Amino acid sequence: MNFETILFYFFAASVVFSALRVITARNPLHSVLFLVLAFVSSSGIWLLLEAEFLAIALVLVYVGAVMVLFLFVVMMLDINIEKLRKDFLQWLPAGALLATLIVVQMVWVLGDKAASAGMTAVKHAADYSNTKELGRLIYTDYVYPFELAAVLLLVAMVAAIALTFRRRRDSKRQDVSWQVNVKRNDRVRIISMPATKKNEVNGAAEAHTAD
């Protein structure tokens, strides 16, 4: 057993363990953090497969951005854990059925491919760049599906904003660009005042020196 195999089993065990904890952890925030651990561990497995672009993109996009927003939302929820647990047994059969269905479908689709590809990953030369290879494939062979997917995501984003965006007419909005563009002369009026003679403000001057 070489070092890479040890690493693989370590990462694989970590993925399985953290994925299990995602659904068994009592505190939803812990579930989210275990999901983060699952992502990081699977990016470790991708690194072992010499797919460094995918590994880093997984950490960058999912761990660095998506899960932060997830955490953001979960932290703000006031969740009653006992109430969530109460109906666990009632929904267990339905959940189990769904899970079995997904497993069957995955085996159906991936089973043959996994068996025919064999268990060892293809080794590449030291100057092989996974990033370059992926970029070449995406922007030449698969450019139309890729662009289509990108447009689909854009449409989904615009739709999500259009559905949820509501401009409130009664809110007192502040125009920040107007605020930051303000000049001194808009706020302060400089007036010239004649200097007063000393004996005229004698009382005030004495009070000033007293404190």
Added chain:
Amino acid sequence: MIELLQTVHQMGEVLLGAAWLPVWIVAKILAIILPIMGGVAYYTLAERKVLGFMQVRPGPNRVGYWGLLQPVADGIKLLTKEFIIPSGANKFLFLAAPVMALAPALAAWAVIPFFEGGTLANVNAGLLYLLAMTSLGVYGIIIAGWASNSKYAFLGALRSAAQIVSYELAMGFALVCVLLAAQSMNMGEIVQGQQSNYGLFGWYWVPLFPMFIVYFLAGVAETNRAPFDLAEDESAIVAGFHTEYSGMGFALFFLAEYANMILIAALTTVFFLGGYLNPFHGWGALGEFTDQVPGLIWMLGKMSIFLFLFLWLRATFPRYRYDQLMRLGWKVFIPLTLIWVVVVAAWMQTSLWVW
């Protein structure tokens, strides 16, 4: 410098055989981490001195000559202070959060080229790795805010999370321009791509000038520094996410913040100011003379410009309001970077692109 390292490496291989490689890597890591820690310690002193001078006061001058032992005294104070865990806090996460803040700040240094060939890991996707590592630092802050069981810490964490995610986009797009110009994501190749006979005018700050500004300002926002330090807005939310931390827990957040600042300075240097390159290269006799200066000196010199800029910004500008901060990120920086990506991509197709 690289020859010296190679000689040491070969000697070690002869002496220790297979056991040498881990020893060598650990030695290189220590050679990067220890100077950073020392740099952080003295950067805090520099900050207090610079702020002092800008406000016409002497700054710390009691401990040691000219206050030079102040960081040591601060370190001893923080080490010996009691570490208090608030009641109702999530103990494990409360303890893990400072570590999660510091670890990515140090891990990111693995791909920085300090001089020609002088990098710990010569990764092809180095730029992506850096983006990934800098985006992980936010976890320490969010988890610290949540685990503290304090509303001020929580508000600070929420502010910080939204801020970092927003400015990361602008930062990412600015770096897309850099990798377009360099046609590589390898940090060493990005520096080498800026090598020319025009010295400092061959660096990417010239064609990517708006991105240079955006990147550095987004870096200031990412590190939660003034004027974008809304996450620890002491006039509104006590000390933000580290309100409940004392002693070493607080010290680790402090270390992480300053290590991140030094990192941003190093990254801006590498991406826009030619890293370890000589600014006068190819300028006749001056260029030949200054070529003798080691690359590490140039690198550190350029970094110190940005480190000073961090302090200067802090001394000069009042804190942003949160909605102004969000507007700057989403409505100014992101559109500007998006436009510049297109401009650079088009520019590179013409013969006017000389970088």
